[in-house]
Amino acid sequence: MAELREKLRRLVPTRRRLIQLYAALLYNANLKGYIQGEIYTGGTKAMCLPGLNCYSCPGAVGACPLGALQNALASSGSRAPYYVLGILLLFGLTLGRTICGFLCPFGLLQELLHKIPTPKLKKGRITRVLSYLKYVILAVFVVIVPLWYALQKYPLPAFCKYICPAGTFEGAVGLLANPVNGEKFSMLGILFTRKFVILVLVAAACVFIYRGFCRFLCPLGAIYGLFSGLNVVGVKVDSAKCTHCGKCVACCRMDVRHVGDHECIHCGGCVDACPTGAIAIKAGKVVLMGNEAKSSTEERRVRARRSRVAWAVALAVLAAALLYFNLPRGDAAQSPDQSPISGSVEQDTPLANGDGGGAAINEPVPDDVPVGSEVGMRGPDFTIPLYEEDGNFHLADTAGQVTVINFWATWCTPCVAELPHFQRLHGTYPDIALVAIHSDLVTDDVEEYLSGFDYTIPFALDDSGVITAYGGSTMLPQTIVLDQNGVIVYNKVGSVTYELLESLVAPLLEE
Amino acid sequence: MQRALRVLRTLLAAATAAVCLLLVWQVVDIYRVGNLPENFSAPGVRIQPVWSREIVGARLSAMAPALLGYLALAAAGLVCEAVSTPEKGNIPAAPEDTLAMLRSRVAEVPDVAKAEQRRRRSIWLAAAGVCAVCILFAASYLLRRESFTSLELESVMGQMLLHVGPWVALGFLAACTASVCAGWSVRREISILKAAPKGSPAAPVARKSPVPILRAVLYAAAIALVAAGVVNGGLWDVLVKAVNICTECIGLG
Structure with a gap:
């Protein structure tokens, strides 16, 4: 038994x-x-x-x-x-x-x-x-x-x-x-x-x-x-009680030389192994976890009460967190994760819904082809401000041209790595319209960043949720290719190579 | 029961290695197949992507019996471990702890023991010397810009592995050798001290620990740094990078 x-x-x-x-x-x-x-x-x-x-x-x-x-x-x-x-x-x-x-x-x-x-x-x-x-x-x-x-x-x-x-x-x-x-x-x-x-x-x-x-x-x-x-919090050894028997180090599964050194993960496995009760997990002078066999009844009672209070608070925090992060908030059509970032992209923007409205968004041209973000659909029209140049990039102005849109950011490694491919494409095929649109979440001075390079491709800022309209969200980089009629032929998240870009653009130019 | 458990443990070890090799082989094979010339319509342009849900599904289905078998074996092993009585064994103290304990119990450390300490110091100094030389050669390669024919990270990593990796490995080898030799020296000193006359050495002089002052200073520095970070936009940077997925940073590439 x-x-x-x-x-x-x-x-x-x-x-x-x-x-x-x-x-x-x-x-x-x-x-x-x-x-x-x-x-x-x-x-x-x-x-x-x-x-x-x-x-x-x-x-x-x-x-x-x-x-x-x-x-x-x-x-x-x-x-x-x-x-x-x-x-x-x-x-x-x-x-x-x-x-x-x-x-x-x-x-x-x-x-x-x-x-x-x-x-x-x-x-x-x-x-x-x-x-x-x-x-x-x-x-x-x-x-x-x-x-x-x-x-x-x-x-x-x-x-x-x-x-x-x-x-x-x-x-x-x-x-x-x-x-x-x-x-x-x-x-x-x-x-x-x-x-x-x-x-x-x-x-x-x-x-x-x-x-x-x-x-x-x-x-x-x-x-x-x-x-x-x-x-402050961790395994501490009472040197007055320690007899250097080495049982703590012997039972430890990490590569410690002594308890509490840089390899010790303070798991407390040595607390009960110590024959003299010299080891405890403490927060400053307060004992959080001690040798139960060597502790007095009063010490055990105090620790047990402290533990119950701590667990009650912890469980309340966990319950609050689970409710906060998982219950829907506001309109069901809106993203429940309302970011407090100013200028952040809302899912329910007029652009995302394909509605007109706002100075930056133009009404889609009526056509048999629906407006959307999938391949085969007509890409939503947009107007966004350009860096390093006065004026805006207006998608409707590129009618009749193959258009390549790249969403990138200075803090995104693959985005920065593939910019030279777009630059090369821009040089090889000057007839195509190309724009690199920076995420609205800016951490660096983009113009200052770009001044260190010799790019001639137009750079713009996504200040009106263009990436959301093109089916993107939080993943970068994203590349979209539109044919001469503004129909999406390629829309994917992930890095692209020059060869891939050329294989998308060249057949369209030959048509 | 213990014998059956030992057999089960050995079986599970072999099964773990086999499943690991199977997964690695499948992953590498998926990449290999995706890069066969037949999958390229033009240089750098694939007909089918290397990875797809269908490919992964097909490979997982093929591996399913092996994976399920391994899970069943692991579950059986866990149940057997749970119901068996653990083997009680006295884990011996580390030699360094035994040495510390013996030193605390001898009246005076014999000269022979002190010679062993000096020998250990020399061993570690020699290892440190080898490590320093390795660091020197590695640093001289890294700091020479012409060492790297291209700044592409893949190329840089490859060259570092070829030219710096061996020096790092040599440094670790020297440290491992020194550690083993020091271990032999510790064991020799233990046998010397066991034979030495016992006594009570002088109590160590109690010194005031600088830790509380150092902790207070570092806490003040930490709070100042966090405040400075909030002011200079560091908090915003963390948020921006955490709410967006840099695909290659998590291996999606």
Whole structure:
């Protein structure tokens, strides 16, 4: 009976597991994003979440600190990354690698994979040395490469783009799994292939190696590890009680040299292993999790009461978050995610509905061909202001010409990478009308950005929701090709090559 | 039961490796097929995209028996683990902790033990020297602009892997070797200290920790940085990039 009770007790999730599940659910509270196949675009995404959770995940309600740091460094030519550095400093000082142990969804995933019963790789001297590899990855892919390419005005979050398995799993696979995003498969190529292979290898490694990604590859863990000894919340050792028996280090599955060092994820696994009760998880001087066997009844009672209050507050916050992010708000025809950004695109704009109205939008010319964003439909007319030139770009003025429209942004790596292809197309086929339309969400001075290049293609600003009218939303880049009658022959999200553009444009010119 | 569990663990290990290889092979094969010459109507222009829902569906259907079999095996393994009695074993303390404990219990550290400490210091200094040389060679390659024939990131990454990667690997190899040699030295010192006479060494002098002051200064800096970031538009930058999907940044490319 006692044996059965012990087995059942082992099946009950630990407090740490419950906190991890709670954090994963709170970070991804936008559950309807999974159903709709769209990411959340509300104001809470200005907040960085502590753990590794890709902001391209349909459920994510906050920003990934690692992605935000790389993007901030990539834009450091125009703006110093104070905000992201300050946020990371706050997280590191307050929680440090306790975030890894309690608040990281990807860490939870690794631990669940590790539960699959296979022979496990034990930690040792070699794994301790290899744990420094994440600092090399932090230095090269998160700091040096984005900074170096920022000097070439090329935004490149190298870790996100080439390595991050969380982005591939939560973002790419999370979006592609929804049938609504079926057409997005066509944009996949070598990059997705490589990243998916990395994801599979990391997942397989985590089955055999406890937190394999955390220990050897995660730059966010490397950043938080720099705050070991400084973080307020974490595992602390009472040196007066410590007998240096080493049981804490022996039972730890991370590559720690001593409890609380830069490899310690403050999971509290050593708390009960300590024979003298010298170890506890503390927030300053307040004990959050102590050795139950060595604590007095009064201490256990106080901790239990504190825990009940904390869980009540936490569950209330979670319930409020789930309601806030998932209940529809306002008109059903409008996007429920009303972004507080001024000038943001509303789904129910007159342009999106194909209605006329507003100085920037012209009435569609009556024709048998309906106006819309699909291939075979007539592209909606629009007028938008041009950069570097006085005046506007008016689509109706391009009647009789093949028209190429590209939606881009200075902060979008593939967008910037493919601009030379459009420039080359513009030079080779001067008879076509071409316009590169910058997203209305501007982070850099676009004219100043463009002044560093010799582009002759017209650049414009999407100040009236043109991208929404052409079926786009939050994904960039997007390219549309219209024939001489203004009918859409190509409309896709994703990078294009010069050869693809030429193969679209040349046959139309020959007709 | 324990023997059955060991067999199941070995089976699951093999199955995990097999499923991993199967997935990698399928993914690479999809890319290979998508890039066959027959799929190109003109250079750089594909007839069919490399990836599509139909292709993925067909491949997953073909792999379904293997994947479902693996999931069933994993589930069986988890159930067996849950119902079995865990093997109780005494995990030995790390040698460094044993050394720290022994040092705290000897009256005076013998000269032979001090020699071992000096030997370990030399081992780590030598490893640091090798790492420094590796960093020097790697940096000299990276900082020379003419090292990179093209600024295309793919080309840069490839050249870094070829020319800088070996130096990084050598540095890690030196550190691993030093770690192993240091481990042998620690074990030798442990056996020396075990034979040394016991005593009570002098209590360490209690020093005031600078951590609270440092923490306060860093907290003030963090709050100032966040405020500066809100003012200079950093908050807006984070929001803009988080509400839009840079497709290649999540692997959609």
